[in-house]
Every structure is written in C-alpha cells, then in structure tokens.
Amino acid sequence: MTTTIAWTSYQNGKPSALSFASDSRLSWPQNGVSWDFGRKLFWCKNSPDIFGFAGDVVSQSTVISQICEIFDYSIAAHTGLDGVERHKVFVRLLKSAVGELKGLKIEGINVLHGMRDDGNSQTRFRLWRTQKCANTKDWADNELTFKIDGLENKPDDPGQFFGAGSGAIKHRTRWKIRSQEAGETSRSIFRALVDVIDGEDDPMTGGVPQIVTLKTTGKAKPVGVYIDNERAVCGLRLGADGQGGDIEWRDEDFNYLSPAKLAHKSNAPAHHFKKKK
Numbered sequence: 001m002t003t004t005i006a007w008t009s010y011q012n013g014k015p016s017a018l019s020f021a022s023d024s025r026l027s028w029p030q031n032g033v034s035w036d037f038g039r040k041l042f043w044c045k046n047s048p049d050i051f052g053f054a055g056d057v058v059s060q061s062t063v064i065s066q067i068c069e070i071f072d073y074s075i076a077a078h079t080g081l082d083g084v085e086r087h088k089v090f091v092r093l094l095k096s097a098v099g100e101l102k103g104l105k106i107e108g109i110n111v112l113h114g115m116r117d118d119g120n121s122q123t124r125f126r127l128w129r130t131q132k133c134a135n136t137k138d139w140a141d142n143e144l145t146f147k148i149d150g151l152e153n154k155p156d157d158p159g160q161f162f163g164a165g166s167g168a169i170k171h172r173t174r175w176k177i178r179s180q181e182a183g184e185t186s187r188s189i190f191r192a193l194v195d196v197i198d199g200e201d202d203p204m205t206g207g208v209p210q211i212v213t214l215k216t217t218g219k220a221k222p223v224g225v226y227i228d229n230e231r232a233v234c235g236l237r238l239g240a241d242g243q244g245g246d247i248e249w250r251d252e253d254f255n256y257l258s259p260a261k262l263a264h265k266s267n268a269p270a271h272h273f274k275k276k277k
Helices: 057-072 083-099 168-182 186-198
Strands: 004-011 014-022 026-028 033-035 041-043 049-055 109-117 124-132 139-144 161-164 210-215 221-227 230-233 249-251
Touching: 004 049, 004 109, 004 168, 004 186, 014 041, 014 049, 014 109, 014 124, 014 186, 041 057, 041 210, 041 221, 049 057, 049 161, 049 210, 057 083, 057 109, 083 109, 083 124, 109 161, 109 210, 124 161, 161 168, 168 186
Parallel strands: 221 249
Antiparallel strands: 004 014, 004 161, 014 210, 026 033, 041 049, 049 109, 109 124, 124 139, 210 221, 221 230
C-alpha cells in the first residue's frame, strides 16, 4: 500500500492549486520486500489531469502511465472533453486493462484522479476516487468534494484533503497535531506526511515524499523536495546530479526554496515546525 494525499490550496478564499503528495515505498507484503524508489504520482502534459495510487503496484503504475501517454497524444477521443467525460474515459481504460489481469492476487485498486475543469469562467478543481477491492469484481467510482474548513463529516471524508492507502489514517492523526501549529494549510498537510514517514508509523510508507501540483493555469508539474540535504523528484534522490530545474522546490516544512541555491525565498513566508517523532 502507501500513503497518498490530495488537497486544494486557497488564496483569498479561492482555490489556487490542487496538489498530490505521497511516499515512495513499494511493498510486497507476501515476502516482506520493500523498495523506496517507486513513483506513485503521474500527470498529463497536454491536459490538466493528475493521478495518484495506493494498492497494487504493477497494474496501477503501468496502466496510469499508459493512460497519461494516451491522453497526451490524443490517441483516445478525449480532446475537448470536459472533466467528467475525461474521467469516464480514464475509468473505462483502467477497468479494461485491470480486467485482463488474471490468475494473480492483487492488493486492490485505489486511484485518485484530480483535474482542473476549464469548462466555465471560474476555476474548479475536481477529484475522483476509483476503487476495486482485492480479488473481487466490484468497482466503486465517486467524486469527492473539498471543504475549506477541513471539518470531518464522516471517517472517509475529511473535507480539506483526502487520503488513500495503509497510512492514510496515521496521516490524519499527524495532521490534527500539525494543524495546531500551522492551521488547516498545505504546510500542515504535507508536514504530516513527512511525520508519518520519519516516524515509521506505517511499515508500507517510506522513502522520500513526492509532489505534483496543478495550478489555475497551465498543466501540472512535479515539485522537487529538499530533505536530508538532498534533492529528490518523483521519489528519486538526485544525489550529485541534482540541479535547480524549471520546477518549484520545497523543504520538509513545505517552505518555498529558490531552485538554484535552495535558500528560502525572500518574498515567501517561512514556517518551521517543531521536530517530532
């Protein structure tokens, strides 16, 4: 499984970005093997769509990457479709591919599909959760609704953000603590994910965090993270090959960093959380 989080950011009471974050650990519980270099977040370059998954690694990582390529190069008839219709195309392709996986035990399907719906004059970010229980034929597909106040209406509807995977409940527990320091903000949501990883709260959540963000204009981009004195993008530590690049960079407290020198941006507010385990 994993810990994958989706949330909206707001400026002046209006949505300004939709972001996904996850850990980078791929696990095979049947033999106790894990690998901390797995990509769990995907995005399209020619349509405002982002994806994150929890559950079965092989089927989801393979099919989602394939669908992104199909969307990008207009192989499927999605061009010009609104958000709902694009999502329907995604679900049809996912179900078709997973349905051909026979004779193997899978850990279940849990995909978050986020997008910006450009069908009207006001920016609107939308999010769906598509699920299939392990070794059953039952699928569920539901649109999730964000609420600015972050209040929890029911156990699986926390409002401001949504989580998937084995560490999602641990993440919400950490967020309740961090929100006391930084409020119901992107900072507290992301820092709670770092806490789950650092605290080893969930054995199937580990590695470095990975982030992708979709803003009110343009297409989605990965966000680089600088943690433990090393750059990482898409769950891969860059080591000596790390460069600034044409992307945003964040630290473990979700502070903006300058791409070249990784110093806090002078025009961006900084926040430093208390160190906790």
